[in-house]
Amino acid sequence: MAELFCNGGAMRGGNLHHNVSAHPFVGQVRTAPIYRFFSVRDEFPALLLTESGGAAIEGELYDVPMQDIRTDFLPEEPAELELTVIQLEDGRSVLAVGLRPGLVDGIADQLTEITDQGGWRKYRGLSQPDDAAVS
Template identity: 85%
Template sequence: MAELFCNGGAMRGGNLHHNVSEHRFLGAVRTAPIYRFFSVRDEFPALLLTASGGASIEGELYDVPLDNIRTDFLPEEPAELELTVIQLDDGRSVLAVGLRPGLVDTKADELIDITEHGGWRRYRGLPDPDAAPAS
């Protein structure tokens, strides 16, 4: 099993959640504050390690067998993303998908820097599944 950080469509309520939903949900987590966060063509998010201007990005952690990451998760990921290792705010290293190096320059016209939002749900105005419903 491998810990897999999800920060877009694979999170609960997302269009790709089926790729991780059968695996154990380990909880909501945040990255270390060393990442920039982009919306690619306003379709999906992408993390990018940065030396400056980074923030802590919200996501979810799942315990997924490596075989399932290879066969179920990665095939539905966009070509702009690749499997990488990221650092969480508690210092752990986990798997995630991030923006392929160099694309921040070659595809700059397709990227919106959404780092200030701190997460895909906040940027898109999506509900937090852990928040209590309004009554």
């Protein structure tokens, strides 16, 4: 099993939640404050590691077998994203998908920076699930 950070459609209530819903929900967490956060064409979010201007980004953590990440989760992720390892606020390293760094300049016109929103739910005006205390 691997801890997988989800910060968009795979979160509870999202259109891709079915890809992780059969696996244990570990809790709501935040990244370390070293990421910029973008909306890509206002379709999905994307994390990007940064040396400055980053923030802690909210998401959900799931315990998912590596095989299921490969077969169920990744095939539905947009081509602009890649599997990566991120740092959580508590210092742990976990799997996540992030914006392919080489794409930033090439798709700049498709990116809206939403780092100051701190999460996809806040940006989209979606409510937090009642049982999700941020840790």
